[in-house]
Amino acid sequence: MQIRTIKQVLVLAVTVMLSNVVHAQNISEIAKSDPLIISGAVGTQNTYRYSSVGNGYSSPLSNTIYANLNISIYGFNMPFSLFYSNDNLDFNYPQITFNLTPRYKNWTGHIGQSSMQMSNYVMNMSFNGFGIEYNSDKLRAGVFYGRLRNAINGDPTDPYARTPQYKRMGWGFKIGYGSGQNYIDLYMLRAYDCLSSIDEVWHSKVNAQENIVVGVKGQVTPFKWLSLTANAATSVFNTDKTMADVPVKTDFDKVFDVKYSSLMRFAGDVSANLMLPGVTANISYRMVQPDYTSLGTYYMTNNYHSLGITLGTTLFNKITLSGTFSGQEDNLSNEQMFTTCGYIYGANATMRLGNNFNIGANYNGYLQTQRDGTVKVNDSTKIHRMMQSFSITPSYAFETELLGHSLSLSLNYTENKDLNDFATGESDVKTKALGLSYNMDVKPIETDFTLTYSHQESEGFNSLYKSDVASLGVSRSFLKEKNLNFSASMSMCYNEIVRQSKSLSLGCDMSASYTHKKAHVFSASANINKYGDVNITEVRGSLDCTDITVSLNYAYTFTLLAIKSKANKMKNEE
Numbered sequence: 113m114q115i116r117t118i119k120q121v122l123v124l125a126v127t128v129m130l131s132n133v134v135h136a137q138n139i140s141e142i143a144k145s146d147p148l149i150i151s152g153a154v155g156t157q158n159t160y161r162y163s164s165v166g167n168g169y170s171s172p173l174s175n176t177i178y179a180n181l182n183i184s185i186y187g188f189n190m191p192f193s194l195f196y197s198n199d200n201l202d203f204n205y206p207q208i209t210f211n212l213t214p215r216y217k218n219w220t221g222h223i224g225q226s227s228m229q230m231s232n233y234v235m236n237m238s239f240n241g242f243g244i245e246y247n248s249d250k251l252r253a254g255v256f257y258g259r260l261r262n263a264i265n266g267d268p269t270d271p272y273a274r275t276p277q278y279k280r281m282g283w284g285f286k287i288g289y290g291s292g293q294n295y296i297d298l299y300m301l302r303a304y305d306c307l308s309s310i311d312e313v314w315h316s317k318v319n320a321q322e323n324i325v326v327g328v329k330g331q332v333t334p335f336k337w338l339s340l341t342a343n344a345a346t347s348v349f350n351t352d353k354t355m356a357d358v359p360v361k362t363d364f365d366k367v368f369d370v371k372y373s374s375l376m377r378f379a380g381d382v383s384a385n386l387m388l389p390g391v392t393a394n395i396s397y398r399m400v401q402p403d404y405t406s407l408g409t410y411y412m413t414n415n416y417h418s419l420g421i422t423l424g425t426t427l428f429n430k431i432t433l434s435g436t437f438s439g440q441e442d443n444l445s446n447e448q449m450f451t452t453c454g455y456i457y458g459a460n461a462t463m464r465l466g467n468n469f470n471i472g473a474n475y476n477g478y479l480q481t482q483r484d485g486t487v488k489v490n491d492s493t494k495i496h497r498m499m500q501s502f503s504i505t506p507s508y509a510f511e512t513e514l515l516g517h518s519l520s521l522s523l524n525y526t527e528n529k530d531l532n533d534f535a536t537g538e539s540d541v542k543t544k545a546l547g548l549s550y551n552m553d554v555k556p557i558e559t560d561f562t563l564t565y566s567h568q569e570s571e572g573f574n575s576l577y578k579s580d581v582a583s584l585g586v587s588r589s590f591l592k593e594k595n596l597n598f599s600a601s602m603s604m605c606y607n608e609i610v611r612q613s614k615s616l617s618l619g620c621d622m623s624a625s626y627t628h629k630k631a632h633v634f635s636a637s638a639n640i641n642k643y644g645d646v647n648i649t650e651v652r653g654s655l656d657c658t659d660i661t662v663s664l665n666y667a668y669t670f671t672l673l674a675i676k677s678k679a680n681k682m683k684n685e686e
Contacts, residue, residue, distance in 0.1 A: 145187035148675040152181040155667035162660040174198060220245040228256050230286055231327040233345035233379045234299045235408030237261075239282065250291050257283040260408065263309035276314045278305035278321075282408060293333035299345070301325045302367065303407035305353065315354070323349035324368045325406045337387050344380030349405045351375065377404040379414070392424045402445040416442040435459045449487040452495070455479045471506040492534040501526040516553035522546070538573040545569075559588040562601075576610040595627040616655060617643035635665045 157176040176197040183190045195202040210224035222228065222243035230236070241258015260280040266273030281304060288297030304322035307315065327345035334340070352373040357365075383396035402415040420438035427433065436458050443451040458476040465471075477500040482489055507520040524545040530537070545568045552561045562585045570577040585601035605617040623637040639662075644655040 146184065146674065146676050147186055148673060149184040150181070150672040150674075151184075151670065152179065152672070153667060153669045154179045155665065157663065157665045159661065159663040162658075164656075164658045171198060218246055218248050220247070222256060226256075226258075228254055228286070230284070230301070230408075231297070231299050231329050231343060231345060232409070233343065233412075234325045234327040234406055235282075235284060235301050237408055237410055251289055252297075253285070253287045255283075255285040257281075260303060263306070265310040265314075268311055268313040276310045276318055278307070278318070279309035280305050280407060284408070290330075293339060294331060296328070296330035299325075299327040299329070301406065301408045307354070319352040320354060321350060321407060322353045322368075323347055323405060323407050325408065339385045339387075340382070341385070342380065342382045344378070345406070346376065346378050347404060347406050349375045349377065349403075349407075375403055375405075377401040377414075379404045379412075390425055390427075394420075394422045396420045399444070402447070415444050415448075416440055417444060430464050432462045433460070443485050446485065448485045450482045450485045450489060450495075453481050453483065468510050469506070469508050471504070473505075474501075474503045476501050492532075494532055496531040497529070498531055499526075499528045514555055516551075516555065518551045520547075520549045522548075536573075541570060541572050543568065543570045557588070559586060561586050575612075578606075578608045578610065580604075580606045596624070597626075598622075598624045614646045615643065616646045617641060618655065631669050633665075633667045635663075637661075637663045 155178055157174075157178075159174045161172050161174070174197065176195070178196070179194040181192045183192075193202075211226055212221070212223040213226065214221045214223075222241075222245070225238060225240045226243060227238040228235075228243055228245065237260060239256055239258035239260055241256060243254065243256030243258070245254035246252060258281070260282045261277065263279035264274055264277045266276055282301060284299065284301035286297060286299045288295060290296060302324050305320035307320050310318070325345055325347040327343070329341075329343040331339060331341040348368055348370070350369075350371050350373050353369075353371065355371045355373040358370050358372060358374070360370075379400040381396060381398035383394060386393040397417070397419050399417040400412065400414045404412065404414040406412065418438060418440035420436070422434070422436045424432070424434040437456070439453065439455045441451060441453045442448065456476075456478050458474070460472070460474045462470065462472040477498070480495060480497050482495045501524065503522065503524040505520065505522045507518070509516075509518040511517070522545070524543075524547075526541075526543040526545075528539075528541045530539050545566065547566045548564065550563045553559075554561070563583070565582045566580070568577075568579045581603070583601055583603035585599065587597070587599035590596040590598070600622045601620070603617075603619045603621075605619075606615070608614045619639065619641040621637070621639045623635070625633065625635040627633050639660070641659040642655040642657070643659075644657050646655070
């Protein structure tokens, strides 16, 4: 929201301060909270930019002034902020939200905008209403009622009106028993759209929906080395709640009207965990039927099933090995034109030699393919693609009385390839990358020096891209309290598209900051960058472009008034 005059800002500030605004707060903590804390921050940021190619993409001089104020009354926070930048003024005040979460022993209440943990197949969104939970060592239960989403009711005569949506209400409960390695939890959600929440004109264009979801989640541990988990849910979903009821009546109609638009779908997963001496393993299976929907979830992919396996072990207390494989297939309904299959696989190894040397190796791959659905796959357009990457990362570190050294190297190879028999290779890409980093800590002068270099080559269809980046940096803290910090770096970047273009960039960065009494922070930074086309031609062949940026900043944090509680006063005195 933009305000053009200071008078308007002050009027809004007074109006909000007089309003009864409550921000999210746990009411059980009120007695422990401070009665009144007024704190804030003010500051300014000023940046000058110059470019020899022109300043069309940004203003040459940017000045910003900001002020933040927070009023805390027994833990209820009301934040205000004022932001001024280049003749633009923004004023933000506390949004009117309400959330109380009172707690007493094993009981927890929910009032206002809140959430309650349930199965991910049943509900993962917040609600605005009321709820209560009970949690003991083994027994847990909860129930809620509230609004799941607001209505969007645009003007039907407006050609640019937003897509309308119904207000959605819901209620549900959960109950469970057990803890740790053996437990079972039951969940239920009833959600429905309110027809009267949007203009009747929209009813024929947007269907009102409703559903009921029942879920179960549990785990059993028959042996110390084996645990089994399951999480499943069934949803009965009306895609259009205005349609007529089916003529056959059942006991189910007492809680949900089965209509001609009703669908019943299932989603769930199971897994087994093995913890044998020196070896860990997990195998899992998931299935989400086509059109599975819960109105208590934001979004859920459906119409697929997947199988995954992971293994891990440690050898000689120095070598760690792990591997993973998972496969996924869609089109469970056999109604799609094609069935898509995807496979993800990987392996990882790390080795530690002494206290100084470590090396890691990693491989990841992905394979995607298609097969027949309702239509026979065309071999010339069939999706059959493979992506894989391999990396090695050794590192070495050691210290002497005067110096500390650390050296790391990274090698990476990535390939993206179309495996279709008729592929021409136009979308294939191979990338090789090398990275080197060296850091030296000079202890007598408490100064760090850092040297980095990276090289990358990407080869595509009739093209080759090369990039080299190198930098040298130094940083140091000064004064007894180390509250004066300085850093500087020089860098070079060379880019080349073979037989097409070459460019070079040289840069220098410097920054300094000073903190006074932990409340005042002064900082300054400067950057200069020379760059250009370095093709040896008659037109251009030099670094004839320059960018310069200088920034001066200041920030001050303060507490205007602090009325502490007795408990917090005693903590501060201690």
